[in-house]
Amino acid sequence: MAAQFHRIVDRPGTPVPFTIDGEPADARQGDLLITAVLLHRPALRRFEFGAASRAGFCLMAACQDCWVRLADGRRVRACSTVVEPGMAVLIEGGGPG
Amino acid sequence: MRAAEALARAGLKPIVLDEAERPGGQVYRQPPVAVGRFSSAIYGFEAHKADAIHRVLADCRDRVDYRPGTLVWNLFGDRLDLLTRDGHAEQRFDRLILATGAMDRSLPFPGWTLPGVFTLGGAQIALKAQGVSIGRRVAFVGAGPLLPLVTHQYAKAGVDVVAALDATPFGAKVAQARGLLASPATFAKGLWYTARNRLHGVDVKHGIQSLRVEGDTHVETLVWRDAAGAEHHVACDAVGASFGLRAEAQLADLAGCRFAFAPDSRQWFPERSAEGRSSVAGVYLAGDGARIGGADVAELQGARTALAVLEDLGRAVDRREVARLDRALAQQARFRQALDAAYPFPRHLLDAIGDGEIVCRCEGITAGTLRQAARDKEAREVNRAKALTRIGMGRCQGRVCGEAAAELLAHACGSELQDVGRLRGQPPVKPIPIAVARLGVRSLENAAGALAESAAR
Numbered sequence: 001m002a003a004q005f006h007r008i009v010d011r012p013g014t015p016v017p018f019t020i021d022g023e024p025a026d027a028r029q030g031d032l033l034i035t036a037v038l039l040h041r042p043a044l045r046r047f048e049f050g051a052a053s054r055a056g057f058c059l060m061a062a063c064q065d066c067w068v069r070l071a072d073g074r075r076v077r078a079c080s081t082v083v084e085p086g087m088a089v090l091i092e093g094g095g096p097g
Numbered sequence: 098m099r100a101a102e103a104l105a106r107a108g109l110k111p112i113v114l115d116e117a118e119r120p121g122g123q124v125y126r127q128p129p130v131a132v133g134r135f136s137s138a139i140y141g142f143e144a145h146k147a148d149a150i151h152r153v154l155a156d157c158r159d160r161v162d163y164r165p166g167t168l169v170w171n172l173f174g175d176r177l178d179l180l181t182r183d184g185h186a187e188q189r190f191d192r193l194i195l196a197t198g199a200m201d202r203s204l205p206f207p208g209w210t211l212p213g214v215f216t217l218g219g220a221q222i223a224l225k226a227q228g229v230s231i232g233r234r235v236a237f238v239g240a241g242p243l244l245p246l247v248t249h250q251y252a253k254a255g256v257d258v259v260a261a262l263d264a265t266p267f268g269a270k271v272a273q274a275r276g277l278l279a280s281p282a283t284f285a286k287g288l289w290y291t292a293r294n295r296l297h298g299v300d301v302k303h304g305i306q307s308l309r310v311e312g313d314t315h316v317e318t319l320v321w322r323d324a325a326g327a328e329h330h331v332a333c334d335a336v337g338a339s340f341g342l343r344a345e346a347q348l349a350d351l352a353g354c355r356f357a358f359a360p361d362s363r364q365w366f367p368e369r370s371a372e373g374r375s376s377v378a379g380v381y382l383a384g385d386g387a388r389i390g391g392a393d394v395a396e397l398q399g400a401r402t403a404l405a406v407l408e409d410l411g412r413a414v415d416r417r418e419v420a421r422l423d424r425a426l427a428q429q430a431r432f433r434q435a436l437d438a439a440y441p442f443p444r445h446l447l448d449a450i451g452d453g454e455i456v457c458r459c460e461g462i463t464a465g466t467l468r469q470a471a472r473d474k475e476a477r478e479v480n481r482a483k484a485l486t487r488i489g490m491g492r493c494q495g496r497v498c499g500e501a502a503a504e505l506l507a508h509a510c511g512s513e514l515q516d517v518g519r520l521r522g523q524p525p526v527k528p529i530p531i532a533v534a535r536l537g538v539r540s541l542e543n544a545a546g547a548l549a550e551s552a553a554r
Binding site: 006007011030033039054055056058059063077080082 | 123128200201213219222226227228233254458461526528
């Protein structure tokens with residue numbers, strides 16, 4: 001699956017392992033969850049009111065487009081949540097975002 | 098930040114409640130955790146200003162009670178309801194300075210809900226706070242000074258910027274050249290960005306008549322009509338589009354501040370005196386949350402507003418500093434007036450919105466549903482239309498669709514924009530866990546409102 005984001009400025013930071021729909025993925029310390037996911041995937045969630053996906057919009061915690069589901073039951077706003085080791089993001093199996 | 102600094106200097110210990118994890122707001126946004134300096138190259142001309150703002154707290158650490166990661170989600174009398182890292186909290190205040198800032202003003206266009214479409218501000222944050230681009234082949238669309246800036250930042254970072262489209266006419270900028278020279282340094286920066294963008298092979302096209310994004314499940318093509326009416330297709334995998342800025346004024350609304358309609362920028366702002374006072378005693382307003390002025394103005398206003406607070410507390414203030422700030426703000430106001438006229442609201446983009454287009458991103462409510470409510474149910478006011486259609490009732494509370502919905506409603510009703518009103522702010526101003534809302538309630542009436550809002554999303 002094509003990634004939406006691309007890392008342009010390399011910066012230091014320890015690797016942060018997490019999963020997307022059970023598949024292992026890597027992020028870097030200081031990555032927001034939206035960055036971590038969209039560096040691997042084209043979208044963050046299924047749209048709950050129609051056949052479409054969503055990938056965030058404003059990135060400043062205002063539009064609420066980037067909520068994602070985690071396997072532990074939490075629902076978090078990906079643009080204002082820092083990725084943590086072991087986070088398990090559900091896109092396809094997460095039900096409506 | 099500048100308000101807190103001025104209050105600390107006067108011997109007070111202000112509390113700064115910041116929703117972000119680190120200081121800087123949106124313009125001088127920092128990565129969420131300190132991961133080394135990679136953003137100085139990205140701030141460009143503004144690097145020294147960003148550094149200065151980031152240093153304010155370090156310089157008065159023990160005199161400012163800075164609380165990052167704190168969302169103010171309700172305001173009731175002299176109490177704020179907070180969502181902190183540790184859960185619910187309350188804060189009483191005797192004076193309140195609201196510096197809630199602005200966000201991108203969005204307008205719907207065909208394809209704007211496809212993954213890969215972001216706001217210009219979002220595109221900028223991806224780069225400066227995360228060091229990532231929103232795509233490999235990126236197109237930008239705007240109606241304000243953010244367009245040439247973001248274009249410049251992306252091109253400089255080596256991203257392939259395939260189009261930069263300004264929905265406002267070039268002639269408007271030429272006509273305002275004199276007024277724009279009220280801030281010669283900013284004017285020069287604008288020219289420099291334009292020149293550098295040309296060097297990178299990106300020429301901003303002005304006066305575009307229409308746009309749409311095409312793609313099956315994702316952004317594939319941007320289609321636009323130029324000022325002469327010719328249609329262009331450009332392949333891309335990401336679009337950054339927004340049309341000026343809008344104030345984040347929900348807390349001012351909850352505080353009971355009086356609002357006024359600004360015909361030039363076609364939006365409502367809480368009323369603010371030149372000194373920073375709102376219509377409510379003890380509540381002050383600084384920065385873009387009360388009138389779009391930009392980062393430089395926000396710094397001046399923050400400092401000026403703090404002096405008004407000190408005056409109202411009966412403390413001595415430096416009259417020369419007051420005069421200096423007032424002069425600087427008056428000059429900036431002349432510049433802003435010209436800038437607003439140089440980038441008029443691109444109303445024409447809304448006229449082309451078909452009934453099937455989604456206006457509310459949160460819940461997928463279409464322009465047709467809104468128009469039908471206006472026609473069949475006599476919804477002639479936006480809060481009435483919200484009740485009937487759920488437009489503006491989703492998770493974002495109308496932050497994204499509010500302006501467009503009001504414009505479309507006014508058009509459908511044959512009314513002036515100010516006559517359809519504005520969406521009222523409602524607590525919680527952003528989504529919070531229901532458990533937090535239950536802790537935060539202070540009356541049955543409040544409880545019902547907050548829980549209903551939470552349950553609704």
